[in-house]
Amino acid sequence: MQKNAFIAIVGRPNVGKSSLLNAFLGQKVAIVSEKPQTTRTRITGVLTKNELQMVFIDTPGLHKPRTVLGERMNRAVGDGMADVDGCLLVVEAGSPVSKADENLIGRMKARKIPAVLAINKIDLVAKEKLLSQILELSGRFNFAAIVPVSAKEGDGVDELLQELEAFAAEGPHFFDGDTLTDQPERVLAAEYIREQLLRRLNQEVPHGIAVAVEAFRERNDGLLDMEAIIYCEKESHKGIVIGKRGEMLKKVGSGARAEMEAFFGCRVNLQLWVKVKEDWRNRQGLIHHFGLD
Ligand SMILES: Nc1nc2c(ncn2[C@@H]2O[C@H](COP(=O)(O)OP(=O)(O)OP(=O)(O)O)[C@@H](O)[C@H]2O)c(=O)[nH]1
Numbered sequence: 001m002q003k004n005a006f007i008a009i010v011g012r013p014n015v016g017k018s019s020l021l022n023a024f025l026g027q028k029v030a031i032v033s034e035k036p037q038t039t040r041t042r043i044t045g046v047l048t049k050n051e052l053q054m055v056f057i058d059t060p061g062l063h064k065p066r067t068v069l070g071e072r073m074n075r076a077v078g079d080g081m082a083d084v085d086g087c088l089l090v091v092e093a094g095s096p097v098s099k100a101d102e103n104l105i106g107r108m109k110a111r112k113i114p115a116v117l118a119i120n121k122i123d124l125v126a127k128e129k130l131l132s133q134i135l136e137l138s139g140r141f142n143f144a145a146i147v148p149v150s151a152k153e154g155d156g157v158d159e160l161l162q163e164l165e166a167f168a169a170e171g172p173h174f175f176d177g178d179t180l181t182d183q184p185e186r187v188l189a190a191e192y193i194r195e196q197l198l199r200r201l202n203q204e205v206p207h208g209i210a211v212a213v214e215a216f217r218e219r220n221d222g223l224l225d226m227e228a229i230i231y232c233e234k235e236s237h238k239g240i241v242i243g244k245r246g247e248m249l250k251k252v253g254s255g256a257r258a259e260m261e262a263f264f265g266c267r268v269n270l271q272l273w274v275k276v277k278e279d280w281r282n283r284q285g286l287i288h289h290f291g292l293d
């Protein structure tokens with residue numbers, strides 16, 4: 001008998017939601033960086049084990065929006081929580097309860113969504129510190145389980161997955177058994193490029209970047225030809241993205257290429273361009289054009 005479970009992964013920015021999704025799947029379907037607001041849209045990751053299909057919906061970190069894009073990202077959190085069988089609320093070990101956590105717990109209560117709590121990044125915090133945090137959070141919601149984990153080191157990930165499996169109910173599989181994500185290959189490729197920029201650039205520059213893969217062609221010899229445009233918000237950002245003598249762009253390209261070659265399992269020939277779209281994060285038409293709403 002087939003079973004399925006739809007689970008939304010929610011929490012404030014930077015707590016490790018996407019890292020956990022990747023740990024569940026054993027593959028990188030969601031980009032990860034040390035900057036908050038890395039994830040911009042809902043990302044579906046699918047794990048099929050025999051009769052059981054787990055469908056994870058990774059969401060942007062809930063935050064106080066300062067741009068139209070930010071508002072869209074927050075909206076994606078609510079949309080991601082619609083019609084799921086359960087939520088995985090992720091918090092950071094040793095951190096106080098945030099406004100975002102309170103907001104998310106409020107929604108779980110209002111919509112009667114059962115939830116498991118993951119306390120992530122336990123590799124960074126002494127065990128004694130976890131107790132008071134567990135007490136505090138368990139007083140606010142009747143979590144089905146509370147699991148301390150480290151997405152980075154893999155600690156507790158199997159236990160967490162086991163707890164989430166309890167949300168499964170009898171029902172058909174919605175995806176083929178070998179589906180990993182709902183993201184088209186071009187989108188994933190664009191995300192790998194954005195990940196490099198998030199990791200290598202600072203302050204507002206990486207947050208004001210959107211990437212569009214314009215060409216994606218497989219040659220007969222298996223080589224993948226790809227062309228992508230990096231859009232930034234200001235002329236002054238363009239120079240930073242390109243770097244001195246093009247060095248930044250070169251590093252971004254080779255970093256992204258390595259990720260793509262690992263994921264797609266073939267050699268990639270990547271060409272990058274940089275363009276400016278003034279203030280695109282506040283322009284609905286452009287947000288839509290970049291597939292971010
Ligand atoms: N030390 C440590 N770092 C972790 C762990 N899990 C994630 N990180 C790091 O935390 C940062 C944020 O991880 P993400 O997975 O991008 O976090 P997120 O919650 O998806 O963030 P947003 O998409 O911005 O909401 C990255 O630098 C990760 O490498 C962990 O268990 N331990």
Ligand SMILES: [Mg+2]
Binds near residue numbers: 017019030059061
């Ligand atoms: Mg994320």
